[in-house]
Amino acid sequence: MRLQLLGVGSVPVLTLPLKGDDDSIINLSALARWLDMKRTTLFDHIQAKGLETAIREAATARRMKKLNT
Numbered sequence: 160m161r162l163q164l165l166g167v168g169s170v171p172v173l174t175l176p177l178k179g180d181d182d183s184i185i186n187l188s189a190l191a192r193w194l195d196m197k198r199t200t201l202f203d204h205i206q207a208k209g210l211e212t213a214i215r216e217a218a219t220a221r222r223m224k225k226l227n228t
Contacts, residue, residue, distance in 0.1 A: 190214070195221055
């Protein structure tokens with residue numbers, strides 16, 4: 160597995176190769192709090208869509224929610 164953080168224009172800012180079960184490098188509880196969603200909901204989205212897609216969709220929903228308020 161590879162963790163890649165993208166910047167403006169989808170330019171890779173940081174790429175980390177993760178071996179085996181090294182996905183504990185990501186604090187998923189803090190990520191769920193930042194995305195304003197429950198941890199179990201985030202896990203369900205990750206299971207169904209993958210990590211990057213789940214984060215992208217949740218971040219987009221968070222932005223839309225802030226724009227509407």
